[in-house]
Amino acid sequence: MKAEPSESHRDPNHTQAWLIGGGIASLSAAVYLVSEAQVPGPNIHLLDLHSGPGGGMTPREDPQRGSMTKLLSLVPSKTNLKGTLLDDVRRFETIERPQPQTAALSRALKLGPSGPEIVETKSLSIGAKNRMNLVKIMLERESTLGSKSIEDIMDEDFFGTTFWMLWTTEFELQPWHSAVEFRRHLRKYLENIQQLNNVIKSNRTEFNLHESLIEPIMIYLREGGVDFNFNTEVTNLTVYPKEDPVTVTSIELLRDGIEHTVDINAIDIVIVTLGSTSAGASLGTNRSSPPNLSLTWETELTRDWRLWQRLSQDSPKFGQPNNFLSQCLKSTLETFTSTFEGPEFMLLYEKLTHDRPGTGARISLTESNWGISLSIPRQPLFSSQSRTMNIICGIALNPTREGNFVKKAMYKCSGEEILIEILSHLQFPIEPILSSSKTVPCGMPLGTAPLLSRHEKDRPLVIPQSTTNIACVGQFVEIPGETTLSMDYSVHSAQIAVTRLMGLPGEPEEIRENRLLQVLHLMF
Template sequence: MTRRSQPLQSPARRAPTEVNAWILGSSIASLASAVHLICDAKVPASQIHIFESHSVAGDGMISTGNPVAGYDYRAGCMPTFSDSSMRRLLALVPSTTSSNKSLLEDIERFNVEKASQESPTTLVLTRGNYRLEILETKKFGVKLKDRIDLVSLMLKTEKCLGRKRIEELFDKRFFNNYCNTDEGNNRFSFQPWHSAAEFRRCLRGYLSDFRSLNTKKILDCTRYNNYESIVVPIVQFLQNQGVDFRFCHRVTDIETHSASGVESVSAIHTVQNGLEGVIKVCPTDLVIVSIGSITSGSSSGTNRSSPPPSSMEPEIALDENWSLWLNLGTKNPKFGNPYNFCTHARGSRLETFTVTLKGAEFFDRFFQLTDNRLGLGTLVSFKRSHWMISLCIPHQPFFSDQPNDVHVFWGYSLLPSHEGNFVKKPMILCSGEEIMTELLWHLDFPMEPILNNSITVPCVMPRMSASLLPRTITDRPSVIPENMTNLALVGQFVEIEDATAVSMDYGVRGVQVALNRLMCIEGPPVIRRGLHAAFSPFWR
């Protein structure tokens, strides 16, 4: 029996009123845990405790800045690609703007009111011989050999694939022809050195929808940025319900107790303002730990300076999500191998940037170029960009305090260590102004007055695609580790059979798996496994 199919050794169903839930971290997965405990498991909100080392909730998704100094948008998952588990979560959270409506209904209504009948698309731009050209991404044509190779990959087992990289199964031509210009890479950020097993899961889960992946879904288009439109309403709901948020508390370790072949968490060690504390945990309590963090170690620069060099180090700024997992991993291999994911920054590093514009010239030129109207949330990629830049042009205003004469968009680079096409230096060494200069060159826009009226804030994210790194089945722990009775692990680095970790939905699905087994709530939606539908796009 593999680790991921181990049966749960737990006591009889817990009485909700006798449960104290200790949630470590305030990621989307952690916040989802609290929502489901209140709404589905009926645990009293006052008995749910969330530890967060910062003074606000959000685990790396918190955006900063203002219209004068420039905004810094910390994208928690780029681009957001939400699915059924996330929809179920948002349906439980009340809207902050409409009574008797859920947050999901609020987002859906906004899309009906503001979005065009024409769905936002993914565009690929390339500099031709004489002008900038738009490539058609809806036509996904794959050669016979590549079809066979893709089908062969989908039929392999993960045990067979092991730590193999995608580049070991597909040649460079495959990536140049399809992944570097089409929807799969734009939506999921796969690179040749990433996990073939994770690529397989993504293909099996989404290939039947591949023709529509260039169309952004409803949950991708919110009124404001994801932090203000999703995280803040969830936090407000939990606070209004009476959840015990313990800010500025860092969890350093957890103790366990073994008896009769099973193991339970017995204590949680914390630090607040330099003072150590120990919280006793009963066997009937729950401990939910968000392990790892894709935003850990992120560091921003300015319009005039690049992010600090320290952000390039492989072990820089491991936050408590990593340090706690590292402690657990050294105690027992059933908790996985965090070193596989947190110390390979060269393979997981991305760089994002947020552009704050005074005036409308850039947006006017952009929409004239692409024939799209403002607010569609279009994703734009540049085929010949050495940095592999993609842009997201969101609905305006993107921030709630954004004035009418200020426009904001954001983007990211998959290859920030490469030298630019026009700016002859690696992106990670560039100031925001230099990044904007490179972008304007690709768009063939005049440098002035756009450059002078823009503030670009770059941000290096050393572990942004860490969940896509090569791995074996033992590197990621089970949601409920073997023989644990009151511990659940959640986030992008746990093992959920058949699910793909490319989206925010993965962390929420893990929560639903955990509470289904620990509190008998409804489990997550079934994952599509059939291959017949996945093959059809290749033969049309």
């Protein structure tokens, strides 16, 4: 059910806005409040229990479309006094794109009789029965699919197809994930499945996302006077009356071990980021595995989820966070970064794939038990990175399984062991690459939690029903028809929250699903 926009326009000069969470959803909400709602910066207060901003970000949407376009167009450029972040992205795309190659030739690799081979992915032939099942899913009502998983609605042989390989490695969807989420992805992305790996047609920033996006946004907000409060945990929101409609009347928080209460007037607004995919994440080192990687949520209930749990106990309108916390074995993934001193790895990669770094979004090792995909970005990834250094990133969807070459579960492996496994799949020489590199793994028990099977009311609406001054944002809210686990999803939720709470004219533009007639012709 779609929440109705706010009926009254709030006076921005007299409204205090309280943003709980320091990720891209809260930062986006702050930008919209300043630029669109004209709320003075000092009236905007961001509260986050961590020491700095950013949160977990998965760049999937094109920053020149949809919600990201709007956000980037509102933030000034760091380098061009008359430009915006959107201008920076477009400039980089037209001037800095790699030449003469503008698109990746390789999307996946497998081990053949004579070594690694490029997997042909142009043909998506999956058989008549699977094609019909996909069409049926796209035409199905979400209410009919309910809490079913993808494996509940697709035959077992489907998960061995090239089509599924592209889908699972692109979106991190697993057979046990939500059928509703799978349907949304099909309707939105199927038409462009062959173009998703082409970074020229997707999102590219000059450096890493924190440096290219988060830092300029923070500069813009600080210069505007926004009040940042890090190392501050919000423990509860008090509402009145207990019956509907409810209004948040106070915020209880913990700062430096001391409890505080902030009174909230009826004209004020509260925007809460629910949950976190990076909660419980732990870093390893080149010589050690990630410590205390919990595969069951009962062992450590992280602070990032406590407020949502408290809200859900007060009212079902705030969803059911335990649905996502209780399935950690189905949401665990592991990421890693490898830093190479010298060009050996990159030269071998280019020779094997015929791709220059930065031309493809990712390349998957199809026979990896760990489900590894690599991202070989354009160098440098950091503005301070030396010319002799190269950095790659990776993700593994099945870190609890035993490796093909390193005979242990990935989450028990050091960074060095993970790199040995990758080099063995690629059949690159272990030395001198291993001794001149460092790999840092990161275990994420909730990495794909937003994709888990769910009931209709497990995720709250951006504006929960029968509330007057609160909005929920982030990866765990419900935006009808939209696909989660992307940066654009968080940004879109913030745009909806500010528009409706502040009573702004119009509605945020919904990112439309691909026209089904154009999509279905691909299936036949």
